Amino acid sequence: MATIHIWGALRPCVGGAETIDLQAGTIGELMRLLEEQYPLTEPFIESGIAVSINGTIYQDSWQKSLPDNAEIYLLPRIAGG
Amino acid sequence: MNAENKLPKQVFRSVGTRPVRPDGVDKVTGRARYGADYDMPGQLVGRILRSPHPHATIKKIDITKAEQLPGVKAVITSKDLPDLTNGDEDLLAILENCMARKKAYYDGHAVAAVAAVDANTAKAALKLIEVEYKIHKHVTDVDKAADPKAPVLRKDCITEGVSPAPTKASNIAAQSEFGHGDVAKGFKQADHIVERNFRTEQTHQGYIEPHACVASVSPDGTGEMWVCTQGHFVFRQQCAQLLGLDMAKLRVTSSEIGGGFGGKTHLWLEPVAMALSRKANLPVKLVMTREDVFRASGPTSATSIDVKIGIKNDGTITAGEATLRYASGPWKGSWAALGAMTAFACYDLKNVKTTGIEVLVNRPKTTAYRAPSAPMAAFAVESVIDELADKIDMDAVQVRIKNAAGEGTQSSYGPVYGPIGIGPTLEAAASHPHMSAPLKENQGRGMACGFWFNFGGQSCTHINIDIDGSVTLTVGTIDVGGARASLSLVVAEEFGIDYEQVKTVIGDTSTLGYNEMTDGSRGTFASSMSAIASVRKAIDEMISRAAIMWDIPAEDIEWRDGHAHATGKGHANLAPLSIADIAARAGKTGGPIAGHTELNADGAGVSFATHICDVEVDPETGLTRVIRYTVIQDAGKAVHPTYVEGQFQGGATQGIGWALNEEYVYGEDGRLQNPGFLDYRIPVCSDLPMIDTQILEIPNPNHPYGIRGVGETSIVPPLAAIGNAVSNAFGVRMTHVPMSPPRILDALEKAETETA
Numbered sequence: 001m002a003t004i005h006i007w008g009a010l011r012p013c014v015g016g017a018e019t020i021d022l023q024a025g026t027i028g029e030l031m032r033l034l035e036e037q038y039p040l041t042e043p044f045i046e047s048g049i050a051v052s053i054n055g056t057i058y059q060d061s062w063q064k065s066l067p068d069n070a071e072i073y074l075l076p077r078i079a080g081g
Numbered sequence: 082m083n084a085e086n087k088l089p090k091q092v093f094r095s096v097g098t099r100p101v102r103p104d105g106v107d108k109v110t111g112r113a114r115y116g117a118d119y120d121m122p123g124q125l126v127g128r129i130l131r132s133p134h135p136h137a138t139i140k141k142i143d144i145t146k147a148e149q150l151p152g153v154k155a156v157i158t159s160k161d162l163p164d165l166t167n168g169d170e171d172l173l174a175i176l177e178n179c180m181a182r183k184k185a186y187y188d189g190h191a192v193a194a195v196a197a198v199d200a201n202t203a204k205a206a207l208k209l210i211e212v213e214y215k216i217h218k219h220v221t222d223v224d225k226a227a228d229p230k231a232p233v234l235r236k237d238c239i240t241e242g243v244s245p246a247p248t249k250a251s252n253i254a255a256q257s258e259f260g261h262g263d264v265a266k267g268f269k270q271a272d273h274i275v276e277r278n279f280r281t282e283q284t285h286q287g288y289i290e291p292h293a294c295v296a297s298v299s300p301d302g303t304g305e306m307w308v309c310t311q312g313h314f315v316f317r318q319q320c321a322q323l324l325g326l327d328m329a330k331l332r333v334t335s336s337e338i339g340g341g342f343g344g345k346t347h348l349w350l351e352p353v354a355m356a357l358s359r360k361a362n363l364p365v366k367l368v369m370t371r372e373d374v375f376r377a378s379g380p381t382s383a384t385s386i387d388v389k390i391g392i393k394n395d396g397t398i399t400a401g402e403a404t405l406r407y408a409s410g411p412w413k414g415s416w417a418a419l420g421a422m423t424a425f426a427c428y429d430l431k432n433v434k435t436t437g438i439e440v441l442v443n444r445p446k447t448t449a450y451r452a453p454s455a456p457m458a459a460f461a462v463e464s465v466i467d468e469l470a471d472k473i474d475m476d477a478v479q480v481r482i483k484n485a486a487g488e489g490t491q492s493s494y495g496p497v498y499g500p501i502g503i504g505p506t507l508e509a510a511a512s513h514p515h516m517s518a519p520l521k522e523n524q525g526r527g528m529a530c531g532f533w534f535n536f537g538g539q540s541c542t543h544i545n546i547d548i549d550g551s552v553t554l555t556v557g558t559i560d561v562g563g564a565r566a567s568l569s570l571v572v573a574e575e576f577g578i579d580y581e582q583v584k585t586v587i588g589d590t591s592t593l594g595y596n597e598m599t600d601g602s603r604g605t606f607a608s609s610m611s612a613i614a615s616v617r618k619a620i621d622e623m624i625s626r627a628a629i630m631w632d633i634p635a636e637d638i639e640w641r642d643g644h645a646h647a648t649g650k651g652h653a654n655l656a657p658l659s660i661a662d663i664a665a666r667a668g669k670t671g672g673p674i675a676g677h678t679e680l681n682a683d684g685a686g687v688s689f690a691t692h693i694c695d696v697e698v699d700p701e702t703g704l705t706r707v708i709r710y711t712v713i714q715d716a717g718k719a720v721h722p723t724y725v726e727g728q729f730q731g732g733a734t735q736g737i738g739w740a741l742n743e744e745y746v747y748g749e750d751g752r753l754q755n756p757g758f759l760d761y762r763i764p765v766c767s768d769l770p771m772i773d774t775q776i777l778e779i780p781n782p783n784h785p786y787g788i789r790g791v792g793e794t795s796i797v798p799p800l801a802a803i804g805n806a807v808s809n810a811f812g813v814r815m816t817h818v819p820m821s822p823p824r825i826l827d828a829l830e831k832a833e834t835e836t837a
Contacts, residue, residue: 005495007257007258007259007494007495008242008256008257008258008259008436009241009242009255009256009257009258009418010242011242011244012241012242012243012244012246016244043170046169047170047171052495052496054496054497054499055492055496055497055498055499056499056683056684056686056783057496057534057536057683057685058681058683058684059536059537059538059681059683060538060539060681060683061681061683064683071496071497073494073495073496075422075494075495075496076257076415076418076422077415078419078534078536078601079346079415079419079449079453079600079601080343080346080449080452080453080534080535080536080600080601080602080603080793081286081342081343081344081346081449081450081451081452081453081600081601081793
């Protein structure tokens, strides 16, 4: 079970929680479970959510595994110039 | 400081050298082909009609007379670009921006377009298009737009990110919060608190080459486009979706690029050129004028930022709080969220809270500008930190060192940092000779720090071993600032061959798998990661071929110094085989030799910089000149140090222009008053000193060579560094960018009045 930290704008989609617990082994599973359990997150997932695993930000690698006890943050997808 | 290198110390042969760039000769002799330099047989000239009103309903457009003008081959409106976005909100915003549908949302918003046999006919046709508008009240100021009494741009704009959701529409499109701890408690622990509002005006990336493309769409559903862009794969995908074409049937080729800085990550005119071509059944060239570029491409946000920071007498920051309002144009952006994430990212704060508020205004659609949103946030935060340092009589660098984030710090946007470089840049600044150089009358010195994320993303590269032993690398990331040289160095390094043996080219969209854009400082980071993997595959193949040539097991062969070496027992008489030796026999050993890779290049690693700036202010005129400037930044590993320095200098230069001069000026009528380089003044060489650079190399553990992106962070600190320098010269806190002569004089006058 991973504890997922949620950034402010996404919290209304998960009932206002700052963190949620999901049984996910990879980023892809995390996104699937997020959408299943919190359908309001779907537009955010569609437009892109970045995932920070122990401080390293992943924007696309949905096959990336979530290590046990990892620190996981969901963040807005980052734009660059 | 925390700068742990998790990579073993590497010794490089090519990486770190400074060869001449492969695109240099073409660029200085005029051979290089930019967006407007390409022609297709029979091509037409496109022109766009733009709204003169900042906010108006389009009641009717009559194109009959324009269509009847001899020489006109197509006239289009939004009806020729039907909504095929299938609920994709971001794509719909692009479509609406490229061609207004029910409403024109800003001065310069496209409402119709013409393709004709020549420019004069196209211009004449535009005058024959009759548009009936219903004009609405407009709002261009970010704070006024956020006011509940402001004219509302969109009746369906309900603020996202707040709970419960508002029941009434407003111009506040979204709100995001970040932070941790208890800021109220933190402020109670502070000995000093400074709270201020800062404003930054809207600026443009100021790339020298305007947007340009040539598009051709055939009746059989195929198409091609030549375009100046930061990402031709993204352009292909979005244009195909907007036009309803099969992606594989649309081939997009990127031209050379005369600057982008984020502004060419977005479609502005390309779908229009394609729709014109489809209707005319001929190719169409569309080129923006400079006025078009200012009025109708995407500048950065204007902002209004409230910052509050508390500090103890020993220099410990106890709490930081900021509310950041960023104008995003008429469509929802995520720019304030980025500002909120980056504002305090340099520091180790126990109590921090930031709120980003996205505000709709009647200005052009905002897009990325080099480390988007971070410079404005840094201006506010770094200015207040300097003011607090002054209050506790502590050196500005030392107060930052005391509070600098390090490995293990919980960042202000959430995650805990790994190894990062803010500390080393500050230590380098503290000991830099610039910090102790004498200053003269009316001169001041300031410094500031900056943060940017960097990212990697989808990348695909291909290595071809040519039969003479030379090597071609094909990448899908366009080269803005010397990437072809850097990537050739990386390939030469990995093969163990000379730089001159390698040619890097940018492939079109039919030659490679999908590549994300050259943005987020990802070009060299991501494509080099993919290129290294491609080289390794090609080496594996060459070892197999050498095994065939020698008739020995591949396990008895190793690759070093650009050659296959037989290492097993009994092979001592076998002379090493070069790439040319192996390539010459490729036809007899299995055919062409290549290496191909597709990957998601994640793990870019965050980036930090510290800048030092000296200014001289003329108290009579308010004219401020930067007389000395130093950039200190972590590059991970500088592949081509000259181009890394160029990125540092370029970012600082753009930041200096932003800080001192550049500004979108809107009249009461909501029209842009200065859409040209005479009235919107970017810095030129004679305005600037030589910008000194210091490259730090703290390897990125997520890249085989330790490379980090370097293209963006250097624009983050200049606004604050210059503001702090002016403040230190005159004891006046500058809170409004640009610090143009009138604003400097106003500030000096106010300070004199207060002193009196």
